[in-house]
Amino acid sequence: MQERSLLTRARSALGGREREATLPPEAVTWAFRLLLGRDPDAAEMERHRRHASSEALRSALAPAEYAAPLWLLAPSASPRIPWRFEPPRLGQPVSQLCTAAQFDEPEYAAWCETIGEAPRPHRKQWEFCWILSVLRAADAIRPGARALGFGVGTEPLPAMLAANGVEVVATDAPAELSHAQGWQSTNQHAADLMQLHRPALLDEEAFRARVSFRPVDMNAIPGDLRGFDACWSSCCFEHLGGIAQGLDFVENSLETLRPGGVAVHTTEFNLRSNEETLETPGLCYFRRRDIEGLLDRLAARGHRVWPLNLHPGDAPLDAHIDLPPYSLPHLKLENMGEISTSIGLVVQRGD
Structure with a gap:
């Protein structure tokens, strides 16, 4: 065609x-x-x-198309993980994959407006909108709420949250780590507070009053970062050195929250295999078994895991695989023989 x-x-x-x-x-x-x-x-x-x-x-x-494998369709084997399998909705977020239909929801355009961006079919922008949808559903976007951002780079979320009265601690990797991982050369690393300011969203005085910045190694979260209503990261923990390190980060991030506080994280999800995957010090693709193993462990320790929905989408665009050099639309992509998309995970800290 x-x-x-x-x-x-x-x-x-x-x-x-x-x-x-x-x-x-x-x-x-x-x-x-x-x-x-x-x-x-x-x-x-x-x-x-x-x-x-x-x-x-x-x-x-030749055109490449994605077809969901059987292992993706089966219900979760763990009774501790609430399971759904239906086209995911941005307006009613759970732990879910990026799919084409969510870009057409009115909530998508509305969230893009709040972060000062024009809507586009790109999974990274979807991550921002999904994170905000979860934070709204968890009542964490309100004056006086406290939020902790990990690996924020130059993303617009700190400024958007501050514009809504949230007190934000924004963090990114220390300079020595960002040099080693190549973030500074890609303009995806923040080194000071004002790199996060968005004048179109709020004035400088209000921004400085509500947002602070500090370098933080996500593999060694400082013990004084505690009592937050929410924490988030956007496609960061796949870069922490390996699958085990990424999963450990999600669990450790819950320690920064008050009881009932919500951890909201996105990462790379392997759509091709539940066995083989990409795992290097700089980039990992998490398999279904990695995600479910993490959620099962967290639920067993008394945390509340939101429902997991691995429906990969059923629109024509959901079959499209973006290939290098990447361009729009960019929902599913191929890299080093693997096919991935973004997944969002939500866990609330237990009492």
């Missing part, structure tokens, strides 16, 4: 050592015109000439 062709983007070359150019430029140009309806740019030409054959080139450019 023409619509599918317009959604498709070129895939990156295979991992490992780079191949020498083997295909003539004409072959790459012909394939791009036939499959994508456009000419390749210089970087795409260089990359795709390294394919071993014209068939490998065609496979790299």
Whole structure:
């Protein structure tokens, strides 16, 4: 279909050592015109000439679609995890996946307006809107509430919450950690308070009165960060060194809350496999078994886990897999042989 062709983007070359150019430029140009309806740019030409054959080139450019595996559809094996399997809704948030229908809900446009952004079909923006939806449902967006943000980078949530009267402690990795993980080079790291100010959302005086900033290692949360009504992180704990470290962070974040306080975190969810996954010091994809193991453990320790809904969406856009170089729409993506999307997790601290 023409619509599918317009959604498709070129895939990156295979991992490992780079191949020498083997295909003539004409072959790459012909394939791009036939499959994508456009000419390749210089970087795409260089990359795709390294394919071993014209068939490998065609496979790299062919449309990719996602079909949910059976293991994703089965109810949770743990009786301690409330289970749902229905198209998730932003207006009634639980622990859920990013899906296309949520972008069409009126709540999505409304939340985008509150953070000063135009709505777009991108899972990172969905994470902000979903986090805010949960905080609203937990009555944590109100004057006098206290919220703790982990790994905030330059995201708009601290300013938006402060504009609604919330007292915010915003944190990001210490400079030595951000250099090691490459965050500063991608403009996704905050080093001081005013990097988080959004003049369109609130004036500087109110911002400084309600928001403070400090460097925090998410693997070693300081003991004085306690008693918050809510804490959050947006796609951060997959970068903490491994799967175990990421799961430990979620559990440790509950210690920063008052009883009944809510932890709201998003991360990478592996849609392809419940066995193999991507796990490197810099990036991990969490499997269903990792997520359910964490929630089961937290529930057993007296915390309240919100229902888990792993419905991957049933709209045409939910079948689309974004391929490098990434562009819009960006809901599901392929990276290093794995397929992922964003998942949001909600846990309330027990009494």
